[in-house]
Amino acid sequence: MLDLKQIRENPQAVQAQLNRRSGDYDLEPILIRDRQQRELEATRSQLQARSNEIGKLIGQKMKAGSDPQGAAILVLKEEGNQIKTQLSELEPREKEYKAEIEGLLLNLPNLPRLSTPDGKNETENVEVRRWGDEYLPKNDNILPHWEIGEKLGILDFERSVKVARSRFVSLLGAGAALERALISFMLDCQTAAGYGEVLPPLLINSETLTGTGQLPKFAEESFRCQDDDLWLTPTAEVPLTNLYREEVLEASQLPIYHCAYTPCFRREAGSYGKDTRGLIRLHQFNKVELVKLVHPETSEAEHETLVRDAEAILQALKLPYRVLELCTGDLGFSAAKCYDLEVWLPSSGTYREISSCSNCWDFQARRASIRFKEAGKKGTQFVHTLNGSGLAVGRTMSAILENYQQPEGTIQIPDVLQPYLKREVLIPESG
RNA sequence: GGAGAGGUGGCCGAGUGGUCGAAAGGCGCAGCACUGGAAAUGCUGUAACGGGGUAACUCGUUCGAGGGUUCGAAUCCCUCCCUCUCCGCCA
Structure with a gap:
């Protein structure tokens, strides 16, 4: 606000x-x-x-x-x-x-920072840096992740449609284990980086969604429970930031860092026909989220380190990516400034968003009334809130299934995941 | 789900219709004194939000939320939310 x-x-x-x-x-x-x-x-x-x-x-x-x-x-x-x-x-x-x-x-969005580049839409985002060209896969004929995933027997889209509807997936065998390994790995990295782990409620009320800006304007984006004032969480940013709603913190408590693994639920209204195949755009996906509540004076620096914390995961996994600063036309409702991380997907020859790191300035704090008091000073100030994915797990999985695909149709497991998965390569599941 | 008890300032906690009570006391925080410095102690100060004013200041609102009674409500009545205790049920 x-x-x-x-x-x-x-x-x-x-x-x-x-x-x-x-x-x-x-x-x-x-x-x-x-x-x-x-x-x-x-x-x-x-x-x-x-x-x-x-x-x-x-x-x-x-x-x-x-x-x-x-x-x-x-x-x-x-x-x-x-x-x-x-x-x-x-x-x-x-x-x-x-x-x-x-x-x-x-219903008014946040003001962009003066430094935010002007632009009409995503085509005018500005590339800030690029990493990992040396890890770009050398082999041709890389199958899209959904094809290799079904061949390996670790992704089942067809039966999931029967159980839920389109845009849902079941992970099977080593696929489920790989997802779990990724979640553990990401959480281990982020907690080591100083983010306190939280497992928040997945059903959240309207006030909570209003606090971070999903309501009232974007009601059609979230799943709602019919008989209660409860919604399925679209991202852990929402419950994590709202943990401190209507609180007056001591300045000495700042900064507060949290990370959380949660499933996320989105209706994806208005994206019919977009990314209809694979793990890119599902109604339910897993994500490890980073949230910071900080003193206004430190928020720009905190934003930069937040992005670096998200990048660290991609670097550890040796997945090529680039960092974009979003232009004013592509900036989310609550964000004043935002960096997207995009990972390389060889089957389509494009970079795809895998993390979005926003500085919401005092916009969410004002909506949610999250303030702090400086000892000895009169009155209160609003904190600055920041959030970013660290990372979207399903999209990380798709990036691994493609970038680590071997010519013989197996998947090499990234070194850092091997201790989690207790194997070095994915071969077709037997049944 | 049944029975009972509660929700007051940054925190704890008194307060059951009336000016003096936005609210005792304590904690915390800030300043001062004491000290070589600190601890301890003592004194003083310390709610948020909105309006008006350059300012000093001033008016209003806020005792879980929303209605009601009254000239007047933290206090009485109604509805809802939440917390705790006991019983039941359940992973």
Whole structure:
């Protein structure tokens, strides 16, 4: 959520930053309602002040022994009643305005950083660096991961459609074990890097989704439980960040680092026909997520180290990748600045997103009211929240099935995973 | 699911209709004193959010959430959420 005060005091500057994003955003309705709300508030609080005064006066008189039915008290009561009538008209109107402003604010995306490159869409993202050219596979005729996976008997898409619907998969035998090995490996790396492991709830409520920005605007992206105010978590960023919702932390508690393995559930509305095969775009996938809550002064540096922590996994697995900085047109709703990691997928000859590392600045903290207090200082400040995948597990699996594919149709297991999987090569499953 | 008890400031915890009580006391935090320095001790200060004001300051809101009664509600009534204890059930 943007700062209403900032919008009020500097509407042109805020509007200019919003205009750099894709989509149209208009601050005018907010400014109008805000002005009306404040006018009402001035009147209302004056009436309330008088009403409070009357209450005190009556109290004083009663204590002093006045007759409760006496004229002096009845006059005051009458005035109190009149004020109550006036307030009963003003109060609901002011509440309505406030709710309206809140609703409008909740639908505005974060402001990009000034340094964020301009651009219309993903084609204008900027490559920051590239790693691992020496690990690009040399062999031709690499099968797409879904084909080699089915040949090896470790992926079953067809039967999973029967059990759930399209865009679901079952991992079998060594496939399931490889996924599990990847999860353990990633968690071991990230906990060693200082992220405290969390296994959060996977069903989460609306407030939680509002806190990080998935609601109200993107309700159609998540699965909802019909009989409860609960949704399937679309990414661990949501429960992890909201762990601290409505809290005032001590500055000394910052920074807070968390990592979590969770399944993630996404409806993928509007992506019909895109990535219909394989592990790239499923309704359910596994991910190890990194979340940081930090002091505003350190947030840019923390963002850089977060990206490095995600990259470390790809480097350990020797998977070629590149780092992009997203342009304003491709920036997510809550992000002020974002780096994507893209891993090389040889079957399609492209880099595909495997991690997205965002600095949400104070945007989520304001929505979720996550603040901190500096010892001795008056008031509170909002923390900065950051999140990134470290990494998307299914996409890592597909990258391994392709980059480590051998000409004879087996899969070499990356060195660092061998202790986890207790084998060096994947051969076709017997049954 | 049944019975009971609760939800108050950054934390713990008093407070059951009235000015003096946004709220005792404690912890924490900050300043000062004491000390070579610290600990301990003593004194002082310390809620958040919104409005107005250059500021000093000032008005309002907030005692789980939302309604109601009243001139006046942390305190009474209704609904909901959550926590704890006992019983039942269950992995």
